[in-house]
Amino acid sequence: MSRYNVTETEAKWQAEWERRGSFRASEQPGKPKYYVLEMFPYPSGRIHMGHVRNYTLGDVVARHRRALGFNVLHPMGWDAFGLPAENAARDSKIHPAKWTYDNIATMRAELKRMGLSLDWSRELATCHPGYYQHQQKLFLDFFAAGLVHRKEAFVNWDPVDHTVLANEQVIDGKGWRSGAPVEKKKLAQWFFKITDYADELTDALEGLDRWPEKVRLMQENWIGRSSGAEIRFQIKGRGDRITVFTTRPDTIFGMSFCAVSPDHALADELAKKDARLAAFIAECRQSGTSEAAIEAQEKKGYDTGLKVLHPFIPGRELPVYVANFVLIEYGSGAIFGCPGHDQRDLDFARKYDLPVIPVVLPPGEDPKTFAIGDTAYTETGTIFNSDFLDGLDIETAKKEVGRRLEAMQAGHPTTVYRLRDWLVSRQRYWGCPIPVIHCDKCGVVPVPDKDLPVRLPDDVSFDRPGNPLDHHPTWKHVDCPNCGAKARRETDTFDTFVDSSWYFARFCSPRADVPVVREAVDYWLSVDQYIGGVEHAILHLLYSRFFMRAMKRTGWAKIEEPFAGLFTQGMVLHESYRDESGKWLYPEEVKKLGDGGATTLDGGKVTVGRREVMSKSKKNVIAPAAIIDSYGADTARLFMLSDSPPERDLEWTEAGVEGAWRYINRLWRLVSEPPAVLPAPGAAQPKELSQAAEQAWRLVHKTIAAVSESIDALRFNVAVAQIRTLSNALEALTGKGPGEAWVLAEGLRILVRLIGPMTPHLAEEMWATLGGSGLLCDQPWPKADPALIVDDVVKVAVQVNGKLRATIDLPRDAAEQAARDAALGAPNVVAAMAGKPARKVIVVPNRIVNVVV
RNA sequence: GCCCGCUUGGCGGAAUGGUAGACGCAACGGACUUAAAAUCCGUGGGCCCGAAAGGGCCGUCCCGGUUCAAGUCCGGGAGCGGGCACCA
Numbered sequence: 001m002s003r004y005n006v007t008e009t010e011a012k013w014q015a016e017w018e019r020r021g022s023f024r025a026s027e028q029p030g031k032p033k034y035y036v037l038e039m040f041p042y043p044s045g046r047i048h049m050g051h052v053r054n055y056t057l058g059d060v061v062a063r064h065r066r067a068l069g070f071n072v073l074h075p076m077g078w079d080a081f082g083l084p085a086e087n088a089a090r091d092s093k094i095h096p097a098k099w100t101y102d103n104i105a106t107m108r109a110e111l112k113r114m115g116l117s118l119d120w121s122r123e124l125a126t127c128h129p130g131y132y133q134h135q136q137k138l139f140l141d142f143f144a145a146g147l148v149h150r151k152e153a154f155v156n157w158d159p160v161d162h163t164v165l166a167n168e169q170v171i172d173g174k175g176w177r178s179g180a181p182v183e184k185k186k187l188a189q190w191f192f193k194i195t196d197y198a199d200e201l202t203d204a205l206e207g208l209d210r211w212p213e214k215v216r217l218m219q220e221n222w223i224g225r226s227s228g229a230e231i232r233f234q235i236k237g238r239g240d241r242i243t244v245f246t247t248r249p250d251t252i253f254g255m256s257f258c259a260v261s262p263d264h265a266l267a268d269e270l271a272k273k274d275a276r277l278a279a280f281i282a283e284c285r286q287s288g289t290s291e292a293a294i295e296a297q298e299k300k301g302y303d304t305g306l307k308v309l310h311p312f313i314p315g316r317e318l319p320v321y322v323a324n325f326v327l328i329e330y331g332s333g334a335i336f337g338c339p340g341h342d343q344r345d346l347d348f349a350r351k352y353d354l355p356v357i358p359v360v361l362p363p364g365e366d367p368k369t370f371a372i373g374d375t376a377y378t379e380t381g382t383i384f385n386s387d388f389l390d391g392l393d394i395e396t397a398k399k400e401v402g403r404r405l406e407a408m409q410a411g412h413p414t415t416v417y418r419l420r421d422w423l424v425s426r427q428r429y430w431g432c433p434i435p436v437i438h439c440d441k442c443g444v445v446p447v448p449d450k451d452l453p454v455r456l457p458d459d460v461s462f463d464r465p466g467n468p469l470d471h472h473p474t475w476k477h478v479d480c481p482n483c484g485a486k487a488r489r490e491t492d493t494f495d496t497f498v499d500s501s502w503y504f505a506r507f508c509s510p511r512a513d514v515p516v517v518r519e520a521v522d523y524w525l526s527v528d529q530y531i532g533g534v535e536h537a538i539l540h541l542l543y544s545r546f547f548m549r550a551m552k553r554t555g556w557a558k559i560e561e562p563f564a565g566l567f568t569q570g571m572v573l574h575e576s577y578r579d580e581s582g583k584w585l586y587p588e589e590v591k592k593l594g595d596g597g598a599t600t601l602d603g604g605k606v607t608v609g610r611r612e613v614m615s616k617s618k619k620n621v622i623a624p625a626a627i628i629d630s631y632g633a634d635t636a637r638l639f640m641l642s643d644s645p646p647e648r649d650l651e652w653t654e655a656g657v658e659g660a661w662r663y664i665n666r667l668w669r670l671v672s673e674p675p676a677v678l679p680a681p682g683a684a685q686p687k688e689l690s691q692a693a694e695q696a697w698r699l700v701h702k703t704i705a706a707v708s709e710s711i712d713a714l715r716f717n718v719a720v721a722q723i724r725t726l727s728n729a730l731e732a733l734t735g736k737g738p739g740e741a742w743v744l745a746e747g748l749r750i751l752v753r754l755i756g757p758m759t760p761h762l763a764e765e766m767w768a769t770l771g772g773s774g775l776l777c778d779q780p781w782p783k784a785d786p787a788l789i790v791d792d793v794v795k796v797a798v799q800v801n802g803k804l805r806a807t808i809d810l811p812r813d814a815a816e817q818a819a820r821d822a823a824l825g826a827p828n829v830v831a832a833m834a835g836k837p838a839r840k841v842i843v844v845p846n847r848i849v850n851v852v853v
Numbered sequence: 854g855c856c857c858g859c860u861u862g863g864c865g866g867a868a869u870g871g872u873a874g875a876c877g878c879a880a881c882g883g884a885c886u887u888a889a890a891a892u893c894c895g896u897g898g899g900c901c902c903g904a905a906a907g908g909g910c911c912g913u914c915c916c917g918g919u920u921c922a923a924g925u926c927c928g929g930g931a932g933c934g935g936g937c938a939c940c941a
Contacts, residue, residue, distance in 0.1 A: 217857060218936055226940075246941060299939080325939045335941050343854085344939055418940055537936080642877070643865055651865075655878055663877090718867070721876035797872040802922045804872050828908090842921050848871045852921050
């Protein structure tokens, strides 16, 4: 028996595809294009199962679209800048570039063994000057267009490591590596003005109808548009005002205090003359920003002694506090407090004994007796205790207050956003240098285009904490391009999210000496199907949407939305194992028992943990390379596609892999050792088909239709099930009856094309064995014969009072009367009706008859 | 706290409001084999009646509703998971 030789076969076809350049893409005006993209990997060292799943999903789409006649672009690259390379440099004395390029070489080789239909000629790495020089150019264009600014901002500062930390790197208020309490420090940083697009980025979400609803919602919440009013309160005895943002201007008559953030300019000013206030502010800055810290933290305030005047109540003065719960980043960094209708304000008012005046009356409450207890009232109601607002509903009152504030020039309706400008400066070496120069005379001077790229120096050391670019003896010292005086290079590099915000555009013209070639991006973009993990639902996908708009503004593209279709795949899970001492064990270090338990290889006790995301720390990882070594890429691909719907998490199981492996061998046996001699391609269809052959032939066509639909909807697990149903039926053909050998041969030739996107190597091999000409990957997608996908006789269910009582055979599209008569004549139906007359009979053609008695 | 999603056999999962459990995994019974692996055939939601053929009742997290008909639609609740979070 000829066993399927995976290793040889897969290598053979991979070489053949590469030799022919089967998946090279080029612009072909007039041909419909299709751009399939999976989120490019970070070169961490090895390919992991998450990658395998991601790229397999994308490859099915790419190969299917190719077969449908689309001009497909399916590229691959490397998100190659980032911190792990610097850590490796520090810990193992390997240069970040070497570490990164070595990893890329390893991972590229691993990826190539998966048989992906990628255009490798377009490969790019973001750490290559050939990529990042164009990023620098884009930055300069954005800068010139006013989309970039430099400003002082509070950042997380690690006083031990001497570096800024991202929010994600602050755990419980402490630096993730040093463990030192993080300080909020004001530093000059570079920002992209993503907030300029806050409205547009929100509004355009609605048009992204091929994005998951969930991701659109997350982005909407993240941008956090909320409308309300700005109110400017006059400070008593001073010329200036405090500007406050509120979503509840209707509760203005319930106001009992004003509060500003400890980081507010007014607090700063007052602290200069008030040591106790200065101490209070310092204390506020100390305390952590973590969830737990906030939860535990009490509302605290410091009475500045200042008073503000109520805009609508002459003579009413209200105290001004500096309060720890007011955020400088949101709104104007100041609030008015209405304790009756805001829980935080209520907590604060109770602590400092401030008045609580209810101004929204819940429906059915008596205005004379209604009072606020420990819970602020935030629901709907009627305004009272509020002069000219009395009796109005909340929405009307908001409008009225807005109108009056405007008339008094004391405020106006406005919209604020949770979204903040994107801080892109990082005090890191392994990133794209920000191409500006600081000159004492000229200020910030952009690096002239002719001096690009600003290259990273190779000779850096990592033996000191902080930014190696800053420590470099010569790199930062340059002459001002403007005045020629001694000046200093910017030593910050870009956040790596900048690199990934436009790589999909660079893929359209990856070797161009400009960031992108307009004809190429105009032809290929937007990405028709983008596939990746949901963990990028906000940052990467939002930044890319901003970048596309910025590129349009600067003339590099004509569209706003980079990704027309988005699919977020589930994660790959595996059981975890621990031995008696609690040490994590790799799956290959345990022996599985039949009852779901496990032992160590020498019989020791093992605790089987729940299935969770594969992670190195828990050792519940399976190396893709090992799976490909023993089962081949097609097996891994088939298992991942068939076991779970792609959007859900997938549990990796040895048994499931075995199942996929068995199926591949079974298909191969059917093709290599068919039960009868198979007619060559093109043989005419026999005039007569046995009943079995006829049925199988109909199933072939039904399967074409069903699989096409399933793949189109990315329901690959269903597509695989449908193909298996077909192969089960073809397998049952003996090849002896009239036409059976022909149906078997033609059915297999179609089956091979249907499974081609999923198990491409096996499909090529079967195609060749079946005498197909050319490569399978160049074959068009099969077409279903509409006449064959409907049966002449259909099974119709018969219900009595909604309960199934019989199944009857009827000619397709039988007349209603005929269906009714047949249904009422079925013995079980007669019995179930127990002699009662049918009150009503519902006939759904070709499906069901329901008799109501 | 706010927002969102999910819940179907032992397991992964199928099912345009129309025969719940396709397809597979694990399991069990059998064939082949000295034996095992591989392979092949068969059984498979629960309970009940029947020797069998077959039939009955219950069943898609819980409670209620709409409908001739609900896993699917609507209202309420529980559990699990995710996102955001002192956002005024």
